[in-house]
Amino acid sequence: MCSKMIPMTTIDVNLVMFLLIIPFSVLPVFTVADHLFTFCSNDTGNYTLNSPYERNLKSLLETLPSITSLTGFNYTSVGESPDKVYGQALCRGDVNSNSCQACVEQAGQEIINDCRNYKDAVIWYELCQVHYSFQIMTSMSVYTGKNPEWNSQQKLLSDPQHFSGVLMYLMTSLSSEAAFNPSKLMFATGTIKFRNETVYGHAQCTRDIIPNDCQACLTTALTELKGCCSSREGGIIVSRNCNVRFDLYKYYNGSSYLLTYPSHKGSNWKIGMVALAVCASVVVIVIVIGSCIVCLLKKRGQQRGVERSHQALLKELACPRGVTMTDEGQLVSSEDLPFMDLTTISAATENFSENNMLGEGGCRKSTCTA
Structure with a gap:
């Protein structure tokens, strides 16, 4: 079995060349x-x-x-x-x-x-x-930052406030990396995610200045970058000794590390609000339960007081307070009534004489007149 060779036309050659060129066209030029x-x-x-x-x-x-x-x-x-x-x-x-x-x-x-x-x-x-x-x-330490006209040509963002925080976090990190990491030769690149987009950025200083001067230059440049371009899809600030830039596409060659924007600030606020709400609910519940317990104890105390009063009354009736009696049932003493023995009463009444009976006025019947 043999196969038939198909001659390649000029159109086929152009198509192949086009397909070969496409992959390279997407690379940074x-x-x-x-x-x-x-x-x-x-x-x-x-x-x-x-x-x-x-x-x-x-x-x-x-x-x-x-x-x-x-x-x-x-x-x-x-x-x-x-x-x-x-x-x-x-x-x-x-x-x-x-x-x-x-x-x-x-x-x-x-x-x-x-x-x-x-x-x-x-x-x-x-x-x-x-x-x-x-x-x-x-010896020229004067900052000479410039805002190129190129910045005004960049598209505006729909959510510049949130983007500004993400952007500044990326660029501040790159500035420190460029200034203080000797292996970077004062040039650092990095990326960060913003919603469905990837933000690319770089920070660079000339190598004839010290790290602290590099950091100072980049800090000033970032202030200008935030003012002019944090609401746009791209921006660049240039100066004598440093420059910074960001964009939503990879404009530089080589790899760069990915930063993660710390969203814990917002999370902490939300967690704090939730914790506050939970604590408030717990306090309210404790107060309600505590109030119920106090009312219940108070009610029980009142009931016990009534019961004790009844019991005390019955006890008093059963055994009067302060009364002393002999085994034969004779009254000996009482706290409520004055106690006198029989000899004293007999002497006081002249041996229970009728002349001294109560209600008779202290006189004999034979001598009292009507």
Whole structure:
């Protein structure tokens, strides 16, 4: 049994090529054309065209790309004072050497055209930034955060209040990671879940500053990020020494760790309310039961008092209180009646004389007149 070979047409070839291209089209595409912002400092003075300062500047911008591509960061200088030029270039931590070099090259060409005659300028791209100045950059601690126009183009969210808390938790964690974890080389990425979405973010500092300065720069940048973009699907803040960004798609290359937003704050409040309600119910029940017990005991006490009164009365009737009698039944003493013996009574009545009988007025019948 043999099979028939079917010739592949031009349409089939194009279809195969299309299917091969699709998987790669969904991967992040790094382009150097994503210009974000250019800052030309007006208060640092100008240099003269074709001056030694300009020649040193051009030489600096020519050497930055190749050196920066090796490690992703470079800080150097060219020339001697007073025409010495300091330069700094930083590529995003996930960018490969080729993309890094291409970005720094284009940034150098752009900045010298946009900021001609300026002795201090910074330019930011999606994948890199370039900064030159007439003064040492490590002594420049002034924050120069910028809010690119790109931010206003991002879509608004339906629930910005809840999203803001989740976003700031992610970005604050990344800021600490970038500043204080030496293995990160001052670049940290991470993700966090928000409902059915995944939020991607990164925080980065230039490597010529200390961790505390990095943290301070990122903290200020996050304040601006929250103000401009916490109600949007994406946002970015750039500065001389740090930058932060987030989006709802994976815009960077490589892996990143997933953070979990601590929802225990809301849970604690709910648990506290439930516990309070339960405790209140228990207290009410205890009060009701206690009141019933008190009433029952009081009622029983009254009944017992009545019973005791009846018993006491019967006992008094059966045996009068304070009466002493002999075995023959003769009264000896009584607490209620005065007791006198027979001799005393006989003497007092003159041996029970009729003249001393009660009701007779103390006189004899023979001598009393009507």
